[in-house]
Amino acid sequence: xxxxxxxxxxxxxxxxxxxxxxxxxxxxxxxxxxxxxxxxxxxxxxxxxxxxxxxxxxxxxxxxxxxxxxxxxxxxxxxxxxxxxxxxxxxxxxxxxxxxxxxxxxxxxxxxxxxxxxxxxxxxxxxxxxx
Amino acid sequence: xxxxxxxxxxxxxxxxxxxxxxxxxxxxxxxxxxxxxxxxxxxxxxxxxxxxxxxxxxxxxxxxxxxxxxxxxxxxxxxxxxxxxxxxxxxxxxxxxxxxxxxxxxxxxxxxxxxxxxxxxxxxxxxxxxx
Numbered sequence: 001x002x003x004x005x006x007x008x009x010x011x012x013x014x015x016x017x018x019x020x021x022x023x024x025x026x027x028x029x030x031x032x033x034x035x036x037x038x039x040x041x042x043x044x045x046x047x048x049x050x051x052x053x054x055x056x057x058x059x060x061x062x063x064x065x066x067x068x069x070x071x072x073x074x075x076x077x078x079x080x081x082x083x084x085x086x087x088x089x090x091x092x093x094x095x096x097x098x099x100x101x102x103x104x105x106x107x108x109x110x111x112x113x114x115x116x117x118x119x120x121x122x123x124x125x126x127x128x129x130x131x
Numbered sequence: 132x133x134x135x136x137x138x139x140x141x142x143x144x145x146x147x148x149x150x151x152x153x154x155x156x157x158x159x160x161x162x163x164x165x166x167x168x169x170x171x172x173x174x175x176x177x178x179x180x181x182x183x184x185x186x187x188x189x190x191x192x193x194x195x196x197x198x199x200x201x202x203x204x205x206x207x208x209x210x211x212x213x214x215x216x217x218x219x220x221x222x223x224x225x226x227x228x229x230x231x232x233x234x235x236x237x238x239x240x241x242x243x244x245x246x247x248x249x250x251x252x253x254x255x256x257x258x259x260x261x262x
Binding site for chain 1: 137138140141144145147148149151152173176177180
């Protein structure tokens with residue numbers, strides 16, 4: 001794997017959809033960015049900006065936060081803020097799930113990136129077609 | 132307010148991201164395997180969230196298994212339908228199987244025998260002298 005594709009993967013981890021934009025699939029990249037960004041922000045709001053440490057109560061949700069650099073950055077921002085108490089407490093679990101799923105989906109999106117390969121070899125012409 | 136509705140946007144976003152990313156990952160078995168693993172993890176996470184909401188504080192093992200299974204099936208059904216070409220190929224294979232077994236006489240399938248006689252015999256069968 002060359003350094004160029006490694007850099008694309010790093011960008012894809014930092015910014016959801018960034019890898020697709022760099023590889024020329026701008027439409028998909030923009031779709032992935034907005035889908036995952038809005039999902040993560042919705043989760044932050046639903047969870048009332050709970051501190052990152054709060055989710056140590058549920059280690060499964062914590063894993064998803066490492067799925068993208070953007071989610072880690074926003075979770076760190078949330079951890080620095082006091083809880084807003086905008087939402088009912090029963091929404092907090094759904095909010096944590098939104099954030100975790102957004103991170104996991106970014107990992108899935110990263111795996112759909114393919115490094116540029118060699119040009120396909122020309123197909124040999126069969127004897128029937130040559131005749 | 133019932134919080135179960137919170138999980139439906141999450142299911143929709145997940146299904147759309149799955150469908151959009153699957154096309155790019157086609158052709159590499161290990162990538163498809165990893166994508167399947169992440170998708171299943173997401174489905175389990177959402178299933179747990181749904182069941183926790185339905186059976187607040189008292190989840191039963193049976194409801195847990197049923198809910199997770201239903202959600203996994205929902206994901207893959209929607210994902211498969213969105214992947215239209217795969218769905219059409221599946222339909223073609225089913226039609227070819229039914230035709231080969233005489234269930235669907237006269238069904239024209241891609242690459243298969245065309246214009247089969249009622250009762251399921253093919254031109255090759257008739258050339259061989261079978262009824």
